[in-house]
Amino acid sequence: MRVFSKVGLTVFTSSVLFLTGCQQFTKPQIPAESPNAAEQNHFNLQGKIGVRTPQQSGSAFFTWQQQQQQFDIELSGILGVGKTQITGQPGAVSLNSAKTGLIQAATPEELLEQATGWQAPITHLIDWVQARPATLQAQINKDAANRPQQIIEDGWQVDLSYNDTAQLPNKLVLKQELESGKENRITMLIQNR
Template identity: 75%
Template sequence: MRLFSKLGLTLFATSSLVLTGCQPFVQKPANISQQVEAENQFNLQGKIGVRTPQQSGSAFFTWVQQQQQFDIELSGILGVGKTQISGQPGQVTLNSAKTGIIYAESPEELLEQATGWQAPITHLVDWVQARPATVNAQIQKDPQQRPTQFIEDGWTVDLSYNDSASLPNRLILKQALESGQENRITMLIQNR
C-alpha cells in the first residue's frame, strides 16, 4: 500500500506538471504577441499516462489556460486522488491531500521537486496547439501540412489528429535515456 501511495503521488505530480503550461514572458512585436495570446486561451479535458523505467500510471485532467495563467485539475477514477496545479510566470503551486501545497518558480522546477526528473513542461502550451515551442525544433508534417512530429530539447513529440481537425487529439512525448529506456507521456485530448 505504501508503494502504491508513493507511485500514485509521483504519477499525479508528474502528470500535473506535464500539463502545466506556464510560459516565460518573452517580449514580442505587438501583432505576434496578440496572436499568441489569443491562441493561449483554451480548455482541455482528457487523460494522461506517464511511464518511466521506475513507474507508470494515468489520470484524468482538466486544463484551463488563459495566456500566461493556468489551472489544472487531475484525478483518478471517480475523482479519487484529486490534485490541483495553478500557475503564472514566477509562481506555480501543486496542492493535493497527500503532499499539501508545494511551491516553485516554474513548472520544470516543480516537476523536479516532486519527481526528481526534468522535462520541458512549458513547451506543452505550444505542442497542444500544434506548433513548435522553439525556433530550433525539427518538424515533420502530414499531407495537410499539419505538424506530426516535433523534436525539441531532447524530446520527440508525435501528434495525431481526428480526421481533418487542425489541432491534435493525441500527443506522445518520448525522451530517450542513456540506459536505452525512455520516459513516455501519452496525452489524449477528449474535449477542447
C-alpha cells in the first residue's frame, strides 16, 4: 500500500461514503434474511466520518442521499470548508473538489484505487449502515435485542452501536487488520436519519 498524501486521504474519506451507491458491481446477491433490501436503499444520512491509517488520519461532516442505485454525497470540514461533491449511478461515479478536481471512474472501487492506490469493499457500506450484511459469506454476531452487533465480511470487521431500542445503528467502526499488526479504521457517526 502506498503512503497517503493529504489529497489522497481527502479522496479516500470522500470515496468511503460516495462509493457505496453502486453496490451492484461487487455484490453477487442480497442475503436471504433481507429479501427486500433493494427496496430499502432509500435514505438520507447526516453525520461525521473519520478515517485513520498507519500513515495519517482525517475527518469530515457528511450528508448522504441514497435513492436505490443513485446517490449524492457532500463532505465538508468545519463551517463548510473544503467541500467535496460526490455523485454516482451504475457505471458512472465522480468526485469533485477544489483539492482534487474532477475524478471519474466506472465503479466505486476503480475510483478509490485510482485516487488513492487503496482497495476496499466499500460498496458494502450501503448495507452496513442499514445493519445488514452485504453478502451471504458474512459472519454476524447479534446483541441481546437480536440486532447485528458485529459483521465480519471481506476482510473487514464492522462494529455497530445503537441508541437505546433503535433498529438502525448510530455508529459504525470499520476495521481492517494489516500485515504489520496495524489497522485501517473508519468511524461513522450518524447524527440524523
